[in-house]
Amino acid sequence: MPDLTALAHPIGDALVSSQGYDVEMIRRDFPILGTRVHARSGKPGKPLVYLDNAASAQKPRAVIEAMSRCLEQEYANVHRGVHYLSQRTTDAYERVRDKIAGLLNAGSREEIVITRGGTESINLVAATWGRKFLGPGDEIIVSVMEHHANIVPWQLLQSERGIGIKVVPCDERGVLDLDAYRGLFGSRTKLVAITHGSNVLGTVTPAKEIAAIAHHHGVPVLFDGSQAVVHGPVDVQEIDADFYALTGHKLYGPTAIGALYGKRGLLEAMPPYQGGGDMIAEVSFAGTTFREPPYRFEAGTPPIVEGIGLAAAIDYVRAVGLDAIAVHEHALLERATAGLNRIEGVRIVGTAPGKAGIISFVMDGVHPHDVGTLVDQAGVAIRVGRHCAEPLIERFGVGATARASFGLYNTLDEADALVEAVAGVKEFFA
C-alpha cells in the first residue's frame, strides 16, 4: 500500500484498495477513457481501447486539475517576482524538482534539471558535456535499440567534432549483448549513452550492470529513461547512473516537460546550454557569470504550468505505486502475448525476459499500417511504423511493426480486445 499521508495534494480516487490493484477505480480518474471513437450519425462509436501509451499516455484528472488550478488561481512568472502570485507559482514550480528527485531517488534536488522533454534532456548533455569533453577521435557507446533522440544528438556531435559512435548489438529476443558491450571499450571511450527501456521491444536493460562496466573503465553513463521510468521504479543512486533522461508526457503528465538527472560533479563541470534569463548570476557587457546547476541549464521562462502538471502526475503514479503498476502491466503483457501467439502468422518482435508492457508484432502478408487502420476501426489505438528507431527496425529486418503498449489504466479485457481485433485483421485479409 502506498503511503498517501505523505502526499502534499489529494490525488483523486486512484488508491490501491485493500483488494489489490483496482483498475476500474483508476480508470475513473482518466476522463478521456470514457470516449467513444468513430461515432457517426446513427452510430454510437466504439469504446476507446487506448494502447498507444509508449507514444504518449493519457492524463488523470489530478493533472488536468492541477494545471487548471494554476491557470485559474495561481499563475505568474517564476523566479522573478516580488509579488504574491509569483512567489506562490515559484514555490509550486520548484516542487516539481523535488518530485522528480523523489521519483528517481536522486541524492539532491540540485541534480535535477527541468527540460522540455526526453529529447531535450539528451541534447543538453550532448551540447554541453559533449562539446566540452569530446574531441576528434573520442568515442561514445550507444546501443542498436536507441530511439532517434539518443542517436541523432550524437551524430550531430560526430559531424561537428569527429567523434566515433560504437553500437552495442542485441540478440534475436532483444536482449543487449553485454559481452559485445564490454568489448567496445577502448582508451578513447568517453561516454556510454544507452536506453534503459526500448520503446519498440519493451526490453528493460540491466542498467546497474551497464553502469558498473562503464565505471570500471572510468566512463560515465547516460540512460535514456523515457520509457523505463513509466513501467517500474527507478533509483538512479542504486543504478549509479551519471545522467538519466525522462519525459513527462509518457508519465501521465503534460507534454513539453521532462528532466535530466545529472550527478552534481558532472553538472558543475558543464558549461551552460542556452543563454538567457534565469541562468545567469551577473550580466554585464564586460562579461557574464552563470548560476550554479541546475539553474545554469534552465534559460528563459520555463514550462511553468506543465511543471505543475508533472508534479501532480508523479504524485499520482507514486500513489498507485510503481511496483504495483509493473505487476499490473506484466499481467496485461502476458495476456496479450499469449493471445497474439495463438494467431497463426503473427510474430512478436522482442521477447526479452522481464520486458515492460510493450508488444511489437508483425503479421504474415499484412503490413503493420493496414493492421493499425483496421484495429482502429474496432476502437483499438496502436502505433505502427518504425517508432523513431530505424536502426532497430532494420536490425530485425521487418521494415515496420505494429506496437501495442500498455499503461496503468488498461484492463485484461482491453488486452483481449486487441487480440480479437488482430484476429479479425487476419480474417479480413485472408
Added chain:
Amino acid sequence: MFDDLRDLYQEVILDHGKHPRNFRHPPDANREAKGDNPMCGDRLVVYLKVSDQGIVEDAAFLGKGCAISTASASMMTEVIRGRSKEEVMALFRHFHELCTKDEEDRGEPEAIDPDALEKLMVLSGVRQFPVRVKCATLAWHTMAAAVDGDTVVSTE
C-alpha cells in the same frame, strides 16, 4: 468488425495489394526513384523506361508497403504505361485531387483518358482516412520524381 473499411479496402485494392502487377526491375529502365514514408515504413523504388519522345514505355516497381500503397503503385504502373510524360503528370494531379478532395471541390478534369480515371477511382476511399493519403500517393510522388530525374522522395 470492419464493415466501415470496405470503401477503403475494396476488392480490387486487396487484389492488387496481394498480387501487385509490374512488380519487377526492368533491365532497360532508364529512370528510377526511391520513395520512403518513414512514418509507417513504406519504401519503394519506381522504375521507368521513358523514350526519347517522352513516352513512358514501361513502368514497374519494387518495395515493401501496406496494401494501399502497394495497390496504388501496382495500378499506377498499369495506367501510366504508353502515355506521354505530360499525360502522366496530368493523371497524377487528378489522382491527387481524388485522394484529397471531395467531388464538388475538385478542379475541372483535364483532358484525360476516362478509362484511366475510372480505374483510379477505387482509391478515392482514402480521403476519409487522412493519414493514409500518403500511402496512396507515395508511388505517384516517386514516379514524378523519376520523370523529373530526382531520386529520393519522402512523404512524411
